[in-house]
Amino acid sequence: MDFSNIDVFPMDTKINSEGVLEVGGCDVLSLAKAHGTPLYLYDEKTIRSMAQTFVSEFTSRYPKTSVAYASKAFLNLAMAKIANEENLSLDVVSGGEIAVAQAAGFPSNKMYFHGNNKTPQELSEAIDLGVGTIVVDGFQELDILNNIAKSKNTKQGIMLRLSPSVDAHTHAHTTTGILDVKFGFSIETGESSIAIKQALDSSNLKLQGIHFHLGSPIFALEPYSTAIDTVFDYLKPFFKQGLDLKKFSPGGGFAIGYLQKQLPPSVGDYAEVITSMLKNKCDDLEIDYPELIIEPGRSIVGRAGVAIYTVGVTKVIPNVRTYVSLDGGMGDNIRPALYDAQYEAVAATKMSNTDFETVTLAGKYCETGDILVKDVSLPILDSGDLVAIPASGAYCIAMSSNYNMNPRPEIVMVSDGDSRIIRKRETYQDLMALDLS
Ligand SMILES: Cc1ncc(COP(=O)(O)O)c(C=O)c1O
Numbered sequence: 001m002d003f004s005n006i007d008v009f010p011m012d013t014k015i016n017s018e019g020v021l022e023v024g025g026c027d028v029l030s031l032a033k034a035h036g037t038p039l040y041l042y043d044e045k046t047i048r049s050m051a052q053t054f055v056s057e058f059t060s061r062y063p064k065t066s067v068a069y070a071s072k073a074f075l076n077l078a079m080a081k082i083a084n085e086e087n088l089s090l091d092v093v094s095g096g097e098i099a100v101a102q103a104a105g106f107p108s109n110k111m112y113f114h115g116n117n118k119t120p121q122e123l124s125e126a127i128d129l130g131v132g133t134i135v136v137d138g139f140q141e142l143d144i145l146n147n148i149a150k151s152k153n154t155k156q157g158i159m160l161r162l163s164p165s166v167d168a169h170t171h172a173h174t175t176t177g178i179l180d181v182k183f184g185f186s187i188e189t190g191e192s193s194i195a196i197k198q199a200l201d202s203s204n205l206k207l208q209g210i211h212f213h214l215g216s217p218i219f220a221l222e223p224y225s226t227a228i229d230t231v232f233d234y235l236k237p238f239f240k241q242g243l244d245l246k247k248f249s250p251g252g253g254f255a256i257g258y259l260q261k262q263l264p265p266s267v268g269d270y271a272e273v274i275t276s277m278l279k280n281k282c283d284d285l286e287i288d289y290p291e292l293i294i295e296p297g298r299s300i301v302g303r304a305g306v307a308i309y310t311v312g313v314t315k316v317i318p319n320v321r322t323y324v325s326l327d328g329g330m331g332d333n334i335r336p337a338l339y340d341a342q343y344e345a346v347a348a349t350k351m352s353n354t355d356f357e358t359v360t361l362a363g364k365y366c367e368t369g370d371i372l373v374k375d376v377s378l379p380i381l382d383s384g385d386l387v388a389i390p391a392s393g394a395y396c397i398a399m400s401s402n403y404n405m406n407p408r409p410e411i412v413m414v415s416d417g418d419s420r421i422i423r424k425r426e427t428y429q430d431l432m433a434l435d436l437s
Contacts (some may be wrong), residue, residue: 007257008344008390010043010304021388022052024097025412028348029307031419032318032386035410038328039308040397042422044082046304047393050267054296057267062292068112070252070297071097073112073394077301078413078422080104081302088425089132091252091295095122098129108132111292112249114161116182124148124203129155130382135159135211137184139191142205149204158184158246160265162192164230168214168223168253171339176251177214177227184212187234196238207243209290212237213251216434217298219264223252225277232281239261240291245290252295256302258343258391267299298394305393306408308348309372311385312364317385330370331362331403333389333396337369345373348388353379361387365404394428397423405431 006013014022022027024043032039051067057067069088071080074165080101081409084088089110092098102108109132116137118126123145126134136142136158139210149156161186166177176183183194199207212231214223234242255264275292309326318321335341345361347353356377372389381387400408407426412419 006259006260006390008303009042010046010306010390011049012043012045013306013390015132015351017090019027019348019350019357021348021351021386023306023388024419026167026414027393028306028388030388031412031414032308032310035412035421037310037386038326038332038409040332040392040409040411041306041308042079042301042411042413043304043306044413047082047301048086050296050300051083051088051301053267054294054300055087057271058292059175060127061271062278062289064289065275065292065294068109068110068293068295069300070295071101072398073396074301074305074396075100075292076267076411076423078161080106089293090152091297092131095119098122098126098131102129103277110210111152112159112295116184120144120148121263122384124152127152129152132325133157133159133208135201135249136195136205137161138362139195139198142195142202142297146202146204155204155206157206157208158199159209159249160192160195160207160210161213162187162226162231164212164214164234166214166223166227166230168216168218169220169278170215170218170253173339174217175215177223179214187230194237194399196243196251198396200242209245209330211251211293214296217255217264219255219262220251221265221269228274230278232285236285237276239285239287245287247286247293248278249292249295251291253299254296254300256391256394260344262370264299275405281365291308293396294360301395302391302394305391305396307389307396309361309387309389311381311383311384311387314359316380321375323362324359324378324387325362325364325370326387327364328409329365329368329372331363331365331406332400332409333372334371334399334401334414335390335395336398343373344386345376345389347379347381348386349379352377355380361389364406402426402431407431409427 304394410425
């Protein structure tokens with residue numbers, strides 16, 4: 001199999017002469033022997049290349065673009081450092097994300113702090129740390145933040161998150177720009193108008209701009225253009241009333257290829273639609289071009305990640321299904337159970353085998369729904385073989401848990417034949433480290 005066109009794997013993926021999968025110049029069998037499984041691999045080149053692609057595709061069309069990596073997709077010290085080295089800004093959603101990024105040396109003035117229920121403590125800490133922009137999501141937050149900023153005798157930069165009632169046709173759990181969601185000020189109900197006025201009147205808040213985020217992953221381009229069109233038409237009267245739009249963000253949500261048969265638009269396609277609509281609207285309304293902030297998360301890290309599992313037991317139910325159980329599952333990747341997410345899978349140590357059968361890859365967790373990939377055609381798998389699931393870099397480790405008291409996997413960064421641990425495997429001791437008896 002030639003991997004040069006397999007867009008669901010990291011850029012640097014090959015099959016070696018032994019029929020073993022190689023990611024970032026490292027063969028996964030050696031990595032599994034050295035680090036154990038389940039094991040998450042991240043290809044550094046793919047992460048950096050995606051970051052650079054977003055920057056170049058957007059800035060070549062719209063120079064005033066900042067790419068803010070949505071760290072909820074995957075964050076640890078190494079990832080925050082890479083985002084900083086690539087000159088990205090950062091979308092954060094909790095005091096914890098801010099703390100990790102700060103510890104990695106990420107400048108707080110390049111952070112955008114999101115969330116529908118930031119606690120007063122988080123807001124206060126964010127101001128103290130100099131977080132550049134807080135993206136305000138509701139009326140109570142506007143009040144609380146203004147009061148906190150007043151008590152600290154400072155003026156905090158904010159954006160307002162609006163909900164434009166545009167359906168991006170993602171899974172219901174990840175659609176965020178419609179009326180019936182917990183996020184943002186709705187344009188449809190009129191509450192966003194009240195919010196803009198209140199923000200402009202808030203003594204200790206500086207309204208920098210407007211934000212929306214439609215959902216994720218968005219495979220279509222049209223929701224972005226529709227939403228930008230809708231939001232700018234809606235904002236027209238406010239420009240006359242003193243709204244100085246310094247920043248504008250259409251959020252993130254850019255799709256990646258999970259399945260070879262369903263590949264996303266290119267970054268350039270997204271950039272073209274967003275920047276051309278934005279320029280058109282600004283020209284029509286005769287306003288200055290704002291700074292454009294885009295917030296890709298999944299699309300920076302998703303393709304870079306590959307999950308490696310060891311095959312354990314097999315259960316054959318004649319004429320029904322064959323279950324092949326792996327040593328990970330919903331604890332490290334909840335997405336199939338949560339969103340019906342679908343993945344490709346390969347037999348990482350039998351890449352040249354030609355005897356295929358259809359199996360369902362199950363996890364080891366005590367839930368019937370703990371299925372990673374349903375009915376996939378793979379070389380006949382034996383206990384001890386390795387299975388690799390690509391496109392596992394986003395929202396897998398980030399949403400992982402210790403369910404059933406399973407320690408979380410080790411994470412290894414690979415690049416040009418080198419590998420380094422960027423997060424150690426949890427131990428049983430770690431599972432009880434915070435317990436008091
Ligand atoms: C406000 C905001 N921006 C950006 C993102 C990142 O989305 P994605 O990882 O699909 O790019 C999210 C995801 O939930 C979000 O809520």
